[in-house]
Amino acid sequence: MIxxxxxxxLDRNLDTTVLIEVAGVGYIVSVTERTLAELEPGTETFLYIHHHVTETAETLFGFRAKDERITFQTLIKTNGVGPSIAMAVLATHPPTALVDIxxxxxxAALTLVSGIGKKTAERMMVELRDRLSLPMLDSGDATSPGSAVAEVREALAGLGYGTDEIRDVLRDLPSDAPSATLLRDALKSLGAKRA
Incomplete structure (x- = not known):
């Protein structure tokens, strides 16, 4: 196993895969959109790999940080969550934010992930509570990303914005920004859409 x-x-593709050459051998690795943007062709990189083997294929999933790989492996052990949903979760919520969520x-934060509805999110929440390692949040920072998203969601709801509007606007914003920045950007985006 790799x-x-x-x-x-060597190359990065629109399907969020990269081609990495190691000692003359090219490996195709699936990554999140965030990681894809960081991997410039012609540069050296190091990725933690999850080597996913099924009856029909072998797929490599790459992560810049060890906690991303651990979180991915935890997610795919969750009932009804395959590798593509797990990657979508990590593309939307970094590991520390997911632990906080x-x-x-x-x-509601889980339903921001493409492909996850309310029932799936509720089921995942129950299973992940026992599986995710809560000590991953070692920073002790009270303004953690998950809390910021939750605060902004509540503020927007209090201002009269609908659930769909809130979900759409938060999906387009970085989940690791402070709540004040998120709220300002969300209001700007919502204002432009309603204009």
């Missing part, structure tokens, strides 16, 4: 790759990024039972 656990990591260190090599040159689960700790706060923030079902």
């Amino acid at each position: 656990g990591s790759l260190r090599g040159e990024v 689960v700790a706060n039972n923030d079902v």
